[in-house]
Amino acid sequence: MxxxxxxxxxxxxxxxxxxxxxxxxxxxWCAPGNGGISYDAKCKAIAATDVPAMxxxxxxEAFDYVVVAQDDPLxxxxxxxxxxxxxxxxxxxxxxxxIEASKVFSKDLMKKYGIPTxxxxxxxxxxxxxxxxxxxxxxxxxxxxxxxALGKGVLICQNEQEAADGVKxxxxxxxxxxxxxxxxxxxxxxxxxxxxxxxxxGKTVKPMVSSMDHKRALDHDEGLNTGGMGTIAPNPxxxxxxxxxxxxxxxxxxxxxxxxxxxxxxxxxxxxLMLTPDGPKVIEYNCRFGDPETQVVLPLLESDxxxxxxxxxxGTLDKTEVKFGSGAAxxxxxxxxGYPLAYEKGKEITGLTAGQLDTADVTxxxxxxxxxxxxxxxxxxxxxxxxxxxxxxxxxxxxxxAASESIRxxxxxxxxxxxxxxxxxxxx
Numbered sequence: 001m002x003x004x005x006x007x008x009x010x011x012x013x014x015x016x017x018x019x020x021x022x023x024x025x026x027x028x029w030c031a032p033g034n035g036g037i038s039y040d041a042k043c044k045a046i047a048a049t050d051v052p053a054m055x056x057x058x059x060x061e062a063f064d065y066v067v068v069a070q071d072d073p074l075x076x077x078x079x080x081x082x083x084x085x086x087x088x089x090x091x092x093x094x095x096x097x098x099i100e101a102s103k104v105f106s107k108d109l110m111k112k113y114g115i116p117t118x119x120x121x122x123x124x125x126x127x128x129x130x131x132x133x134x135x136x137x138x139x140x141x142x143x144x145x146x147x148x149a150l151g152k153g154v155l156i157c158q159n160e161q162e163a164a165d166g167v168k169x170x171x172x173x174x175x176x177x178x179x180x181x182x183x184x185x186x187x188x189x190x191x192x193x194x195x196x197x198x199x200x201x202g203k204t205v206k207p208m209v210s211s212m213d214h215k216r217a218l219d220h221d222e223g224l225n226t227g228g229m230g231t232i233a234p235n236p237x238x239x240x241x242x243x244x245x246x247x248x249x250x251x252x253x254x255x256x257x258x259x260x261x262x263x264x265x266x267x268x269x270x271x272x273l274m275l276t277p278d279g280p281k282v283i284e285y286n287c288r289f290g291d292p293e294t295q296v297v298l299p300l301l302e303s304d305x306x307x308x309x310x311x312x313x314x315g316t317l318d319k320t321e322v323k324f325g326s327g328a329a330x331x332x333x334x335x336x337x338g339y340p341l342a343y344e345k346g347k348e349i350t351g352l353t354a355g356q357l358d359t360a361d362v363t364x365x366x367x368x369x370x371x372x373x374x375x376x377x378x379x380x381x382x383x384x385x386x387x388x389x390x391x392x393x394x395x396x397x398x399x400x401x402a403a404s405e406s407i408r409x410x411x412x413x414x415x416x417x418x419x420x421x422x423x424x425x426x427x428x
Contacts (some may be wrong), residue, residue: 036366147179202264337411
């Protein structure tokens, strides 16, 4: 099969590396891809959000299957447009992608179908937001832009002034554009966070191994929120008992709710969960593989990814085995100094051969790299994800950190405590 993966970051690289293990995958392309991905797939410089150009390219090249990995093209209806020209794709259609593309849609869905989540209200008037926040009088309070905002449209405000500043930033200054026309204000939940990616075919849901993301830029969970500085899998807080409860109270009801609303979900449904003192609750849904969670989840997948993906498109997931190994995986992100704010690009990366290290059970996923004048250089905030697999989490972390020491570029920044919380939880 000839396959196209839409996107160009570490998540897409992880998907490509997993798809390449399938004996039926004979040719693989990525658009737009990046420098490091070009070692594993042919790259085509088409913006992931350019739906007409992407569909024309897919038709022209006669791809057998397209994996739409990024949120924006899913929200724009790329899967629908590919279907019109007879090309099957992995990912939800535009109607189902609203579960991520509209926070208002997802919160209202949870309220209607009794799926546990934080108490919330939605607004389209900035003055009314502040009236509500003052009346509730509870801090911290969470303010979310309704639409897609590159994972950055969520503000946790500690007091009234921060809330007022946040409302101004999202609704009046339009920092995230039209995504801020509506906002969701919700109660702040406490407890361990868990990410659970799952395969869905509209009626069946099969969860993948759980993971834990590390969002803050600096050690000890300090500094600004980023797209993710590292991940581990499985998440020790996600016990068999918790998993069973999530399946009954959250996963199955969500899939049934989407079906009942006339927009069955096919593809990868991501559950961002908080294990609160009152039980598991949904913080957010994503309509695609998480980044960088994918970089620890897919290396543990033992089933054929292409077969599983196709079963979500065909509606045969109930008959398809989804099997994960019993070991652990750890990913350490190597970022550009200054990320998530201003950072420089074009720094030469040394220590890799054809984008990889020659170390067993270690894979380097390229998130923001380019090839300039034959050299591999940095081309983004998050540059590389160094992932290691092992029988245990301590061993996987040790291996990932040791491997990351072999890679260098000017201004390299990484966290040194990825997995620390998970290891502490395992000792309790």
